Every structure is written in C-alpha cells, then in structure tokens.
Amino acid sequence: MKIVVLVKQVPDTWGDRTLTSSGVLDRQASESVIDEINERALEVALSYQDSNDAEIVALTMGPASATDVLRKCLAMGADSAVHVVDDALAGSDLGWTSAAIAAAISKAGYDLVIAGNESTDGRGGVIPAMVAEHLGVPHLTFLTSVEISPERISGERDTENGTVSVHAALPAVISVTERSAEPRFPSFKGIMRAKKKPLDVLTIADLDPDILSGMGRSVVLTATQRPARSAGTKVVDEGNAGNQLAEFLAAEHLI
Amino acid sequence: MSNVLVLAEVSNTGQIRNSAGMLLAAASSLGTPVAVVAAAPGAGAALVEPLGALGAQLVYVAETDQVDVLLSSPQVEALVAAAHALTASTILLANSADGRDVAARLAVRLTAGLAIDAIGVREENGRIVATHSVFGGSYTVESAFDGEVAIVTVRQGAIEGKADAAIPTVTTESISVDAASSGVIDAVHEAVTATDRPELRAATTVVSGGRGLGSAEKFVLVEHLADALGAAVGASRAAVDAGYVDHALQVGQTGVTVAPQLYIALGISGAIQHRAGMQTAKTIVAINKDADAPIFDIADFGIVGDVFTVVPQLIEAIGKRTS
Numbered sequence: 001m002k003i004v005v006l007v008k009q010v011p012d013t014w015g016d017r018t019l020t021s022s023g024v025l026d027r028q029a030s031e032s033v034i035d036e037i038n039e040r041a042l043e044v045a046l047s048y049q050d051s052n053d054a055e056i057v058a059l060t061m062g063p064a065s066a067t068d069v070l071r072k073c074l075a076m077g078a079d080s081a082v083h084v085v086d087d088a089l090a091g092s093d094l095g096w097t098s099a100a101i102a103a104a105i106s107k108a109g110y111d112l113v114i115a116g117n118e119s120t121d122g123r124g125g126v127i128p129a130m131v132a133e134h135l136g137v138p139h140l141t142f143l144t145s146v147e148i149s150p151e152r153i154s155g156e157r158d159t160e161n162g163t164v165s166v167h168a169a170l171p172a173v174i175s176v177t178e179r180s181a182e183p184r185f186p187s188f189k190g191i192m193r194a195k196k197k198p199l200d201v202l203t204i205a206d207l208d209p210d211i212l213s214g215m216g217r218s219v220v221l222t223a224t225q226r227p228a229r230s231a232g233t234k235v236v237d238e239g240n241a242g243n244q245l246a247e248f249l250a251a252e253h254l255i
Numbered sequence: 256m257s258n259v260l261v262l263a264e265v266s267n268t269g270q271i272r273n274s275a276g277m278l279l280a281a282a283s284s285l286g287t288p289v290a291v292v293a294a295a296p297g298a299g300a301a302l303v304e305p306l307g308a309l310g311a312q313l314v315y316v317a318e319t320d321q322v323d324v325l326l327s328s329p330q331v332e333a334l335v336a337a338a339h340a341l342t343a344s345t346i347l348l349a350n351s352a353d354g355r356d357v358a359a360r361l362a363v364r365l366t367a368g369l370a371i372d373a374i375g376v377r378e379e380n381g382r383i384v385a386t387h388s389v390f391g392g393s394y395t396v397e398s399a400f401d402g403e404v405a406i407v408t409v410r411q412g413a414i415e416g417k418a419d420a421a422i423p424t425v426t427t428e429s430i431s432v433d434a435a436s437s438g439v440i441d442a443v444h445e446a447v448t449a450t451d452r453p454e455l456r457a458a459t460t461v462v463s464g465g466r467g468l469g470s471a472e473k474f475v476l477v478e479h480l481a482d483a484l485g486a487a488v489g490a491s492r493a494a495v496d497a498g499y500v501d502h503a504l505q506v507g508q509t510g511v512t513v514a515p516q517l518y519i520a521l522g523i524s525g526a527i528q529h530r531a532g533m534q535t536a537k538t539i540v541a542i543n544k545d546a547d548a549p550i551f552d553i554a555d556f557g558i559v560g561d562v563f564t565v566v567p568q569l570i571e572a573i574g575k576r577t578s
C-alpha cells in the first residue's frame with residue numbers, strides 16, 4: 001500500500017500571524033511550523049505501517065522553507081518526501097493548490113491519500129475533496145476514526161449534525177480531524193535516518209505544465225487588520241463580583 | 256436578474272438544514288434565489304413549500320435514488336445540472352462539512368473560482384465580492400473571482416435577515432451519479448439536540464467553560480448560567496479533551512467560530528487558539544482565578560475569582576432582575 005500524506009507549513013498559531021495588505025501571508029512575521037493536524041494525518045499512516053506493509057510519502061506544496069516540514073515527517077517515519085515548489089505557485093488560491101498537489105500525487109503514485117481536515121491558517125477544509133475530484137476518486141473527509149485495509153477505507157465522519165459511518169474503495173482521499181490520532185515524537189534514530197531518505201523537489205514543468213490553465217480563481221482584493229481588542233474593567237472578587245457582573249450586564253442591556 | 260443557486264442541505268429524515276434560510280437571504284441580495292436539492296425520487300415535493308417560505312423563487316429538484324447512499328456526489332451532480340440548465344454564475348453553499356465537500360468537488364468540475372467561509376457576499380460592478388474574517392478575526396479580507404462561475408461557502412450564522420417568502424416554480428430532473436468515484440454512507444447518527452438551548456453558531460449569547468471547571472459533573476455550572484441567560488454552551492479544547500463535553504461544542508481555532516453579542520468565558524485561560532474562535536464577540540466577560548490569564552487582555556469585564564463562588568451569585572442576581 002502506498003500512502004501519500006499531505007502536509008502543509010503554516011505560521012505558528014502561538015505567535016502573531018500577519019497578512020500584507022494584498023492578503024499574502026507575511027512569512028517573515030512569524031515562525032513557520034508543520035500544521036499540527038498534519039502530524040496526526042501522518043500518525044494515521046504510520047500506525048498502519050507499524051503492522052502492515054506500507055510505503056509512506058510526505059508531500060507538500062510550498063516555498064523553499066517548507067523542506068523543514070518534510071524533514072520532520074521523514075524523522076517521524078515517512079519513507080520519502082515530495083516538495084512541489086515553483087515561483088508561479090506563490091500566492092496560489094485553492095484551485096491552483098489542489099491542481100498542483102493532485103498532479104504531484106499522480107506522479108508519485110498512490111493507493112491512499114491522507115490529509116488534515118482543515119489547515120490552521122487557511123481553514124479552508126476543501127483541498128482534500130478538490131484533490132479527490134482532480135484524481136477522480138472518492139473522498140471521505142472529517143474522519144475521527146479510520147480503518148485501513150488493502151482494498152478499502154472506512155471510518156466515522158464528524159459533522160455539525162452528528163456522525164456518519166462511511167467507507168470507500170481504494171484508491172481514495174481522506175482527511176482526518178484532531179480527534180483521529182496522537183502523533184508520535186521523532187526518535188533520535190529517526191532524525192539521523194531522515195537525512196538519508198529521498199526528498200524529491202518538483203516544479204510545475206516536472207508535473208503537467210497545463211494544469212493551471214483555464215481555471216477560475218479567487219483573488220484577494222483587500223486585507224485590513226482589525227484594531228486589537230483592549231482590556232476593560234477588571235475586578236478582584238471580594239464576595240460581590242457576581243452582583244457587580246450582573247449590574248454590568250444590565251447596564252449594557254445584555255440581561 | 257440572474258439566477259443564484261443555493262444548495263439546500265437536507266437530512267436523511269427529510270429535514271431542511273438551518274443554513275438554507277441564510278443562504279437564500281444572501282442569494283436574494285444578488286439575484287433570483289434558486290434552491291437546489293438532491294432528493295430521492297418523489298421526495299422533493301415536500302421540500303418545495305418550506306423552501307419557498309425561506310425565499311426560494313425556484314426550486315430545482317434533482318432526483319436520484321442514491322441520495323442517502325453516496326457521499327457528496329448526488330449534491331455535486333444536482334448543482335452541475337442546475338448550473339447548466341439555469342445558466343447560473345453564482346453558487347452559494349453552507350461552510351459545513353457537507354457543504355465544503357460539495358463546493359470543493361463542484362469548483363474543480365466547473366473550473367470555477369472558490370471562496371470559503373464568507374461572512375458576507377455582495378455584488379459590486381457586476382462582480383461577486385466575498386468578505387472573510389481570517390486569523391480568528393484579526394483580519395478582514397475581501398475576495399473576488401476571475402472566471403465565469405463563482406462558488407462561495409458562507410459561514411453558518413454569519414448572515415442575518417431573511418428573504419421574502421415566495422411561491423416557487425419547480426423544476427424536477429433526474430440525475431445519474433457515478434458510484435465509483437464516491438464515498439458510501441453506511442449509517443447516520445444524527446446528533447440528538449434534546450436541548451432547548453440555541454445553536455452555538457448562531458447564538459446571541461455564549462457561555463463557555465474550560466479546564467477550570469474541573470470535571471464533567473462540575474461543568475453543569477456552565478449549563479446553569481447558560482440557561483439563566485438563554486445562551487448556548489461552548490467549551491475550550493482542554494475541556495473537550497478532558498471529556499467534560501462533546502467536542503461539537505469546542506470554540507476556537509480548530510473548533511467553532513462564534514461572534515455573539517455576549518461571550519462569557521469561565522475557567523478558560525484564553526490561549527491564542529481559543530481566542531481565535533471568539534474574539535470578535537461584541538462583549539467579552541471572563542472569570543478566572545489567575546489574574547494573569549491572557550483572557551483578561553481581551554475581556555470587557557473580567558473577574559479575578561473562583562467560578563464556583565462568582566457564578567452562583569451571578570445566577571441568583573440574574574434571577575432577581577428577571578423575575
């Protein structure tokens with residue numbers, strides 16, 4: 001079984017995240033890390049590999065710095081990595097991103113693609129199903145539990161209306177939520193071994209140069225920062241704070 | 256006026272999901288609101304009147320007997336068929352798990368531009384412009400589209416107002432759905448909403464509890480305050496991870512985003528990922544034992560104190576005022 005895990009480099013949510021006025025992420029402004037959800041996606045693949053025959057490829061599309069997230073995946077246990085990087089892809093919208101990722105997956109070959117349900121920066125939650133449509137295969141997204149077998153994938157899908165048990169024949173694309181798996185830490189041995197594992201760097205020309213033509217696009221017109229919130233009244237409870245709060249709420253017409 | 260398509264999500268028991276009203280309201284500000292439904296043969300008729308009441312001037316019923324079996328593809332095919340038949344260039348869906356899956360596949364299929372999680376949509380000089388609140392409300396971003404078709408998913412609860420009720424015309428077509436490229440639904444466990452509380456996403460008041468509540472048993476304090484205020488209940492990830500409440504109630508970066516009139520955080524430290532889901536609330540109140548908790552940096556009214564003494568007093572004071 002060949003499993004491709006989609007990983008994305010995102011600005012650390014523990015820091016301030018900034019956009020330029022044209023809506024492009026200011027990568028200088030914050031530290032970049034592997035998205036937590038993608039470590040969980042990789043863990044789903046690794047725990048299958050722990051007791052089954054599987055080859056795991058970590059794949060990212062992103063700037064040169066995104067190599068770091070692939071190194072992390074290799075250290076955690078992925079067998080090889082693919083990095084799609086091209087100036088033409090800078091500032092890609094969802095359509096371009098999904099097309100480039102799908103082309104790279106096709107080139108790598110796959111039985112199963114595992115993604116995060118939603119990235120912490122874009123919060124789109126659409127790339128996995130878009131990739132599935134490009135590849136012409138089923139998608140099962142927002143999975144909280146996953147069962148992988150050589151021909152079939154099944155799991156519980158989490159939606160705002162409840163849970164749904166689903167399955168699909170392989171090949172397929174799935175996405176997993178933060179409830180799916182607790183990621184392992186890379187071992188020292190893993191980190192040492194990662195240095196020798198293959199990491200392929202691909203440009204658009206190495207994929208299909210036509211993939212981006214003819215697609216509709218979403219384009220950012222403006223990005224404006226909201227004024228930061230500031231602290232208001234702060235009281236230390238000396239036995240009457242509950243009543244004080246009720247007064248505040250009444251004065252604000254909130255009760 | 257041009258046709259604006261709205262995907263009306265329908266539960267497997269034939270209930271129209273809440274998002275339909277909001278989407279039809281948004282569509283009516285852009286053109287002629289058209290509700291598109293995928294339904295089992297014969298099941299569409301019952302949906303026409305309620306969709307008209309929500310503002311649909313036309314209801315496009317795409318019939319397939321696969322609707323309860325295949326994941327997303329019946330809805331994708333319904334929208335593809337409706338978009339062609341009605342030459343629609345704008346398609347609105349809910350930013351729900353189901354809505355996003357459908358929007359994603361549809362955008363690739365129609366080579367359309369896709370914008371997600373809009374909190375507003377308008378037309379400007381013949382172009383569709385979507386507004387988004389990103390990085391937990393730190394930025395407001397406006398986006399437009401290149402290309403012929405624009406697909407927008409709209410944040411649930413973000414659009415207020417209602418379209419005028421209509422007596423819709425109805426078009427019924429049968430569609431074929433490719434099972435080979437589709438996931439299969441084996442069973443549906445609808446969330447039991449036995450509660451009279453408002454829905455978290457659309458609530459005007461939200462009371463959330465964190466790890467500071469200490470246990471699932473003690474978390475009822477949050478529910479008591481919520482009920483005193485007619486509010487929805489939310490939680491931090493730590494409270495969810497500790498099993499105090501179902502994770503559907505998680506507010507934050509990887510949970511639900513809320514923007515109520517009033518948000519009350521009980522025993523929540525205010526980590527940046529929690530703030531990302533609630534910091535655009537109109538008024539924020541926080542009660543926390545730790546005077547240095549970051550939640551106080553954004554609270555309009557903060558109380559340094561123990562939730563187990565402050566909240567009962569607050570509930571009593573509210574009771575006195577409202578009785």
Ligand SMILES: Cc1cc2nc3c(=O)[nH]c(=O)nc-3n(C[C@H](O)[C@H](O)[C@H](O)COP(=O)(O)OP(=O)(O)OC[C@H]3O[C@@H](n4cnc5c(N)ncnc54)[C@H](O)[C@@H]3O)c2cc1C
Pocket residue numbers: 013036037120464465466467468490491492493494505506507508509510511521522523524525526527528529532542543544545548560561562563
């Ligand atoms: C990628 C990522 C995504 C995340 N997504 C989310 C998300 O969506 N939502 C989310 O909430 N978190 C999220 N987190 C987790 C977040 O970083 C925090 O760990 C979490 O919000 C902490 O929850 P808490 O405030 O309940 O717990 P804590 O940080 O442990 O705070 C508990 C607070 O309760 C106070 N307290 C204790 N007892 C009492 C008492 N009796 N009375 C009053 N106060 C008391 C304490 O002083 C403390 O401040 C995410 C983290 C990461 C890395």
Ligand SMILES: Nc1ncnc2c1ncn2[C@@H]1O[C@H](COP(=O)(O)O)[C@@H](O)[C@H]1O
Pocket residue numbers: 005006007008035037038041059060061062097101114115116117118119120122123124125126127128
């Ligand atoms: N640039 C990218 N490179 C690799 N994987 C990505 C990229 N963007 C999104 N993904 C994958 O798709 C998931 C959902 O992302 P999104 O649809 O952007 O919220 C992520 O968790 C990743 O697994």
